Amino acid sequence: MVFFRKKKDMPDGLWTRCDGCKGMVYKKTVEERMSVCPECNYHFRIFSRDRLKLLLDENSFEEMWGSMVPCDPINFQDRITYPERVTAEQQKTGLKEAALVGKGKINGKEVMIGITDSSFIMGSMGSVVGEKIARLAEKAKEQKLPLIIISGSGGGARMQEGVFSLMQMAKTSAAIARFQKAGGLYISILTDPSLGGVMASFASLADITIAEPRALIGFAGPRVIQETIKRSLPKGFQTAEFLLEHGFLDRIVHRQDMKKELSRLIDYLQQNKHDKLSQNSTN
Numbered sequence: 001m002v003f004f005r006k007k008k009d010m011p012d013g014l015w016t017r018c019d020g021c022k023g024m025v026y027k028k029t030v031e032e033r034m035s036v037c038p039e040c041n042y043h044f045r046i047f048s049r050d051r052l053k054l055l056l057d058e059n060s061f062e063e064m065w066g067s068m069v070p071c072d073p074i075n076f077q078d079r080i081t082y083p084e085r086v087t088a089e090q091q092k093t094g095l096k097e098a099a100l101v102g103k104g105k106i107n108g109k110e111v112m113i114g115i116t117d118s119s120f121i122m123g124s125m126g127s128v129v130g131e132k133i134a135r136l137a138e139k140a141k142e143q144k145l146p147l148i149i150i151s152g153s154g155g156g157a158r159m160q161e162g163v164f165s166l167m168q169m170a171k172t173s174a175a176i177a178r179f180q181k182a183g184g185l186y187i188s189i190l191t192d193p194s195l196g197g198v199m200a201s202f203a204s205l206a207d208i209t210i211a212e213p214r215a216l217i218g219f220a221g222p223r224v225i226q227e228t229i230k231r232s233l234p235k236g237f238q239t240a241e242f243l244l245e246h247g248f249l250d251r252i253v254h255r256q257d258m259k260k261e262l263s264r265l266i267d268y269l270q271q272n273k274h275d276k277l278s279q280n281s282t283n
Helices: 027-032 048-055 082-093 127-143 163-181 222-229 240-245 255-282
Strands: 015-017 024-026 099-106 109-116 147-153 186-194 208-211
Touching (some): 015 027, 024 027, 048 099, 048 109, 048 147, 048 255, 099 255, 109 127, 109 255, 127 147, 127 163, 163 186, 186 255, 208 255
Parallel strands (some): 109 147
Antiparallel strands (some): 015 024, 099 109
16 A cells, blocks of 8 residues: 655745746745845845835835825726726725835935835826925935936826826926936936837936846837837847946946945035035135
């Protein structure tokens, strides 16, 4: 007689599929590596509040304008109304909107920081996102602090707000321009995906532009472009590595090194700015 050992039930949620190497990876290992695949270094998309924990000193983040929520300026409706969609997204993500902004510290250095979260209506930019980014730039100018914005938007302009959404591109760009004219340091971090109106406005206007490895970056996605021009695209088109090679990015930084790199850049660039001001005053 043959006896078989009873197979133990495998708990759900122990493994996750990597979109980079297409393999199954142990979820706990991925989480321990800041949501980076241990096999291929693919950077999983993460929520905005989780990213803040990785970048900022513990308990240093002070959220600003957190109660701001969108209205329904054009009475938009598809399968459900716009207010119903916003409510559903708020319940799903725990966020009030796609942008989370405020003040924090990186290795003791104060910064103004904003994040667009692709989990909330694909991180699309409506009037609230635009207002928060513009106010953040104004606050950074007022307090003379470095400005860091992490972009994660696959939705571009938010169609549910029509032209009011498109206006945010000009508003955020103007606010960034005023901040830079006043001598402010602006660092943009592009994550997967960074597309559409966000990429066509504030995300591409920084003094230093950094991307995470293999992030998809551009205006329209590669499939849309290929179907429009009826031509094959170069290998790796619109990836962070392709754009670095063609001069659009300043550098690509692994998620595990991002906080250290931001701290180093702020120290160096702020000191360089101070030295130039001292030299000008002497002359």
